[in-house]
Amino acid sequence: MKDLITIAMPKGRIFEEAADLLRQAGYELPPEFEDSRKLIIDVEEERFRFILAKPMDVPTYVEHGVADLGIAGKDVMLEEERDVYELLDLQISKCYLAVAGLPGTRMNDVAPKIATKYPNVAARYFREQGEQVEIIKLNGSIELAPLIGLSDRIVDIVSTGRTLVENGLVEYERIVDITSRLIVNPVSYRMKDERINELVERLTSVMQEGVKLR
Numbered sequence: 001m002k003d004l005i006t007i008a009m010p011k012g013r014i015f016e017e018a019a020d021l022l023r024q025a026g027y028e029l030p031p032e033f034e035d036s037r038k039l040i041i042d043v044e045e046e047r048f049r050f051i052l053a054k055p056m057d058v059p060t061y062v063e064h065g066v067a068d069l070g071i072a073g074k075d076v077m078l079e080e081e082r083d084v085y086e087l088l089d090l091q092i093s094k095c096y097l098a099v100a101g102l103p104g105t106r107m108n109d110v111a112p113k114i115a116t117k118y119p120n121v122a123a124r125y126f127r128e129q130g131e132q133v134e135i136i137k138l139n140g141s142i143e144l145a146p147l148i149g150l151s152d153r154i155v156d157i158v159s160t161g162r163t164l165v166e167n168g169l170v171e172y173e174r175i176v177d178i179t180s181r182l183i184v185n186p187v188s189y190r191m192k193d194e195r196i197n198e199l200v201e202r203l204t205s206v207m208q209e210g211v212k213l214r
């Protein structure tokens, strides 16, 4: 395909909102787009190739240039610190990173344990607070950790807050607000600036009108 643009999309909960946004920007994506198990989806009419990656891996594909563009949460960008440009705050998938734990508990005085999927963000945060902590990296179900005594606190995403409530946990500190970003490989941005800028303009005008979420 000539002038092909490859976009790394995050599989999982951001995916539908991101696909919705592209449709609202006037791009024709096939109806089965969201239900497919394919990891590479070509949309020839739009000269787009989508690759479906784990959210945490999206900046890696973009940094290495195998994807020109990507949609990644700010949480992932802060954790991964990849050599990519952030083009646009897409204002979708709003949530925040917070410190949480069991109610009414103090952190251990000596090297309290913090369980998280975001070891770099958590380490940086506690260093800035002047607190020495031990980070325990987990890959999911982070809320389990304080419930079974693996950690004193967790650093994790809060969206609706349901997971915390249903597991009897409370929020102690809010670290940073998160939304999804459109990111670009610096070389792709130079080589394919016309098509990329068109996409940015179309997405910007959708956001100015207010993104309609389902």
Ligand code: PRP
Binding pocket: 117, 139, 140, 141, 142, 143, 156, 157, 158, 159, 160, 161, 162, 163, 164
């Ligand atoms: C995320 C996050 C929390 C939950 C927050 O987990 O890690 O566990 O969502 O959402 P809520 O505030 O709306 O309850 P995810 O479902 O992505 O799965 P994970 O446990 O694999 O991280």
